[in-house]
Amino acid sequence: MMGPAGIRTLTEPQDMAAYLQGVRGEVGRSPVVFLPETTDQVADCVRHCGQAGRPFVAQSGNTGLVGASVPDDVGDTAVLSLSRLRETFELDLANRSLRVSAGFRLSEVNDRLAEHGLFFPIDLGSDPMIGGMVATNTGGGRFLRYGDVRRNTLGLTVVLDDGVVLRLGSSVRKDNTGPDWKHLHIGSSGWFGTITEAILNLEPVVAEQATALVIPSSDEAMLTLLRHLETRAGPLLSAFEFMSRAAMGHAFRHAASLKNPFPRGEIPETALLVELSRPTRAPWDTPLQDVLEAVLAEAWDIADAPVADAFFGRPQEIWALRHALSEGVKAAGPLIAFDLGFTRDKVIAFRAAMTGLLGQNFPMVEICDFGHLGDGGLHFNLVKRDGPLDDEFERSLRDCVMDQAVRAFGGSFSAEHGIGPKNDRYFRMFGQQSTDLLEQSMRAVQRRHL
Amino acid sequence: MMGPAGIRTLTEPQDMAAYLQGVRGEVGRSPVVFLPETTDQVADCVRHCGQAGRPFVAQSGNTGLVGASVPDDVGDTAVLSLSRLRETFELDLANRSLRVSAGFRLSEVNDRLAEHGLFFPIDLGSDPMIGGMVATNTGGGRFLRYGDVRRNTLGLTVVLDDGVVLRLGSSVRKDNTGPDWKHLHIGSSGWFGTITEAILNLEPVVAEQATALVIPSSDEAMLTLLRHLETRAGPLLSAFEFMSRAAMGHAFRHAASLKNPFPRGEIPETALLVELSRPTRAPWDTPLQDVLEAVLAEAWDIADAPVADAFFGRPQEIWALRHALSEGVKAAGPLIAFDLGFTRDKVIAFRAAMTGLLGQNFPMVEICDFGHLGDGGLHFNLVKRDGPLDDEFERSLRDCVMDQAVRAFGGSFSAEHGIGPKNDRYFRMFGQQSTDLLEQSMRAVQRRHL
Ligand SMILES: Cc1cc2nc3c(=O)[nH]c(=O)nc-3n(C[C@H](O)[C@H](O)[C@H](O)COP(=O)(O)OP(=O)(O)OC[C@H]3O[C@@H](n4cnc5c(N)ncnc54)[C@H](O)[C@@H]3O)c2cc1C
Ligand SMILES: Cc1cc2nc3c(=O)[nH]c(=O)nc-3n(C[C@H](O)[C@H](O)[C@H](O)COP(=O)(O)OP(=O)(O)OC[C@H]3O[C@@H](n4cnc5c(N)ncnc54)[C@H](O)[C@@H]3O)c2cc1C
Numbered sequence A, B: 001m002m003g004p005a006g007i008r009t010l011t012e013p014q015d016m017a018a019y020l021q022g023v024r025g026e027v028g029r030s031p032v033v034f035l036p037e038t039t040d041q042v043a044d045c046v047r048h049c050g051q052a053g054r055p056f057v058a059q060s061g062n063t064g065l066v067g068a069s070v071p072d073d074v075g076d077t078a079v080l081s082l083s084r085l086r087e088t089f090e091l092d093l094a095n096r097s098l099r100v101s102a103g104f105r106l107s108e109v110n111d112r113l114a115e116h117g118l119f120f121p122i123d124l125g126s127d128p129m130i131g132g133m134v135a136t137n138t139g140g141g142r143f144l145r146y147g148d149v150r151r152n153t154l155g156l157t158v159v160l161d162d163g164v165v166l167r168l169g170s171s172v173r174k175d176n177t178g179p180d181w182k183h184l185h186i187g188s189s190g191w192f193g194t195i196t197e198a199i200l201n202l203e204p205v206v207a208e209q210a211t212a213l214v215i216p217s218s219d220e221a222m223l224t225l226l227r228h229l230e231t232r233a234g235p236l237l238s239a240f241e242f243m244s245r246a247a248m249g250h251a252f253r254h255a256a257s258l259k260n261p262f263p264r265g266e267i268p269e270t271a272l273l274v275e276l277s278r279p280t281r282a283p284w285d286t287p288l289q290d291v292l293e294a295v296l297a298e299a300w301d302i303a304d305a306p307v308a309d310a311f312f313g314r315p316q317e318i319w320a321l322r323h324a325l326s327e328g329v330k331a332a333g334p335l336i337a338f339d340l341g342f343t344r345d346k347v348i349a350f351r352a353a354m355t356g357l358l359g360q361n362f363p364m365v366e367i368c369d370f371g372h373l374g375d376g377g378l379h380f381n382l383v384k385r386d387g388p389l390d391d392e393f394e395r396s397l398r399d400c401v402m403d404q405a406v407r408a409f410g411g412s413f414s415a416e417h418g419i420g421p422k423n424d425r426y427f428r429m430f431g432q433q434s435t436d437l438l439e440q441s442m443r444a445v446q447r448r449h450l
Helices: A013-020 A039-052 A106-114 A130-136 A221-232 A245-254 A288-301 A315-331 A344-361 A391-408 A424-430 A432-447 B013-020 B039-052 B106-114 B130-136 B221-232 B245-254 B288-301 B315-331 B344-361 B391-408 B424-430 B432-447
Strands: A056-059 A078-081 A089-092 A097-101 A153-159 A165-169 A194-201 A208-216 A237-244 A270-278 A307-313 A335-341 A365-367 A377-384 B056-059 B078-081 B089-092 B097-101 B153-159 B165-169 B194-201 B208-216 B237-244 B270-278 B307-313 B335-341 B365-367 B377-384
Touching (some): A039 A056, A039 A078, A039 A165, A039 A194, A056 A130, A097 A106, A106 A130, A130 A194, A208 A315, A221 A237, A221 A270, A221 A288, A245 A377, A270 A288, A288 A307, A315 A377, A335 A391, A344 A365, A344 A377, A344 A391, A391 A424, A432 B165, B039 B056, B039 B078, B039 B165, B039 B194, B097 B106, B106 B130, B130 B194, B208 B221, B208 B315, B221 B344, B237 B245, B245 B315, B245 B377, B270 B315, B288 B307, B307 B315, B315 B377, B344 B365, B377 B391
Parallel strands (some): A056 A078, B056 B078
Antiparallel strands (some): A097 A194, A153 A165, A208 A307, A237 A270, A335 A377, A365 A377, B089 B097, B097 B194, B153 B194, B208 B307, B237 B270, B365 B377
């Protein structure tokens, strides 16, 4: 028997196939996929694996971008899929909170919440499940307004590798009765346990939004504009996304139906997607479209005049461009993608430095970047123009970019995707501190007798 | 010699006195107060204490309410005061972040930031220092809008008890390169290390606010109103504070200069302080006072008509009443104070149940409560009306309240003040889980080889 009694398991290659293939093309091998339906069943699986000496990998929506949600190709690692773990969906309306099983998809959670005027405010281009979102601490495009999964998690149920079930935190928002252990598990890629349930903070749904494409007058002006918007539009500001000409160009070439909003179709060097939104449109409110126009008009007059031009349009159309960048760049040629994080001013300095450095040392790559400038996130994507990638080229290019990002610009080599086979080389290179921290932190905890 | 070389120390009783007395009347004894001025000096002190086998207690602003910032009366515990640790104050304007030493007072931080239009958005009635704020994860009155210290902390420097200095996190907002160890130290009352520096998220200062006193039509109506405000005023809502008649009555009796805003001076059963605010007052914005009036007028018409009456006034005057509650209640007689946290609907159910239970079993106490209803925080304060408190009475009363709060209503026995001598009885009673969690979490971490 391949698993503990009463738990659905898959062992046929054709049944397992979908669980063995990741979104970045990685394919693993495995003897068995477990599909537990309750927290107790997860504990059974985990104990079973422990007793059998079988490694396992937790998988929720399998949309992760670092190759960590599928097994490696050795073939002895089981897949612990949380996708059937759907036992709990408990909405507390007055508290704006939801206790939900790991196997619910983000889209389904938000569909079910819509009739109550609430949503889980993490916004991204894929449709992950709650368990994987907690494990990777998903960020996304509205981070600037709503924060990441960590900020919106009140409690967790975690199954440790010895089968012990921990309930960490609760729906109570103000609770300082000891160390807050749930944070050990948020964004830790499942290293310390398997998440089976989360208690989430919910926000009122967006009822009105206004969006513009803004052409900054210079790279430095982007930050001036951001500060202006943060002050003048205040908490209405919900996105401030950066798009390079190269990325936009590939998106237009790839997605034929995409409307080019620029005069004479001339794509500017950089464009910013600026969005204001709020959960209501009350009679006393100035329409957001007018607010956005007014606040950008003001920006023409402030010092350094950060705005060169601005185009307004329906939010869906403008976001369509932003959402098409990823696929467009992928279609342009062999892709070397980076998910970097910086302090906000360093995003611009890093890009400038890399333009010079890559131009000299890797003239065959094109920088096609875009990102969440409002929170310092940069999807630094490179396309190789002169034919296929080989491993050695890719590695030397990656090493060069990572070294600059981390050593020279104090950035993060994984802003929002977590750690896995696709980037663990850099975890080992720059994350040494993390191993030390683990040991030091543990020793500090051990010294203290509660 | 009482300490390591080069570090300012106090050993004379008159010099040490201020460091030995807490705000809740507790007075401890100590052989020495250390006043390090740098992180390295803190490490020296900590190592010195370790070698000498001397316990120490970290102290920052000494405004903590659970007796944990002063030594006990045994007399062998040193005070490690962070109040002179002021080496770092590095503002990153573009990133809206500040690297700051533990010894800066909140008021000084915000005074220095004012000229840049930024502030550290934690708001409370005392003036603590950054180190103590991180150690207690301070909440306060604008939690509903800005969150707690945890939400606004990007990085920490911590000195462990063996003198090792850890730098956890950084100014980079998006960073998921491994477990986020800084959370081990936020809100942990200094158990695992001494905080010497923090990197804080800053927000644009408030430029416009509008405040009202609202009389709810029933207790349940308070939550209906809260949900209405969260939807219609959205991110403008920055405070939703609950005040009981008893607490307001004592405030008016105690603070002679306080204006009674109610018609004929008749204090209602409960009043809510509702505040809207934003970082700007732009020409296109409807004045917040008008927004507040309109959104409350709407509330008259919605189902359950949650608003019975509303009074508008200058924010300072209305907040003066809220801020006078604490002292007013203290002056009314012997005080037994609780800092409780609940899910939002349970706040009201708990109050109703306690009114019955205390009326029967402790008829000599008056419930004079108030709190942060918007986030489920309740300062459940009891005044004994028939003469002085004795220890046994106080303990049985406390046990009764805590048992109901935690066991019957799933609440937190320390919503925002942390753990210390004033509540460690309940940490031992209900926090058993915490000890288990510590051990279980540590074992989970140990099993995993990075
Ligand atoms: C088109 C596209 C756009 C994306 N955009 C963004 C973006 O803007 N921001 C962003 O942050 N991410 C983005 N991602 C990445 C990805 O969607 C997120 O990381 C997502 O949250 C992962 O959730 P998942 O359920 O798919 O997890 P999986 O892919 O199944 O797993 C991810 C990791 O978490 C672990 N894990 C999964 N479930 C559990 C569990 N229950 N307990 C413990 N560990 C577990 C896995 O072992 C693995 O290490 C994008 C991905 C795609 C394909
Ligand atoms: C009138 C009044 C109103 C208040 N209102 C609120 C409120 O609304 N919300 C709220 O949350 N709190 C409130 N408090 C409580 C208190 O002000 C906060 O807990 C405050 O953040 C404590 O900071 P401090 O610098 O005074 O810390 P201290 O009192 O010096 O220390 C508090 C705890 O932290 C530890 N500690 C201190 N510094 C460090 C350090 N550098 N490293 C490690 N551990 C350390 C101490 O050992 C102790 O356990 C109030 C207090 C008063 C007197």
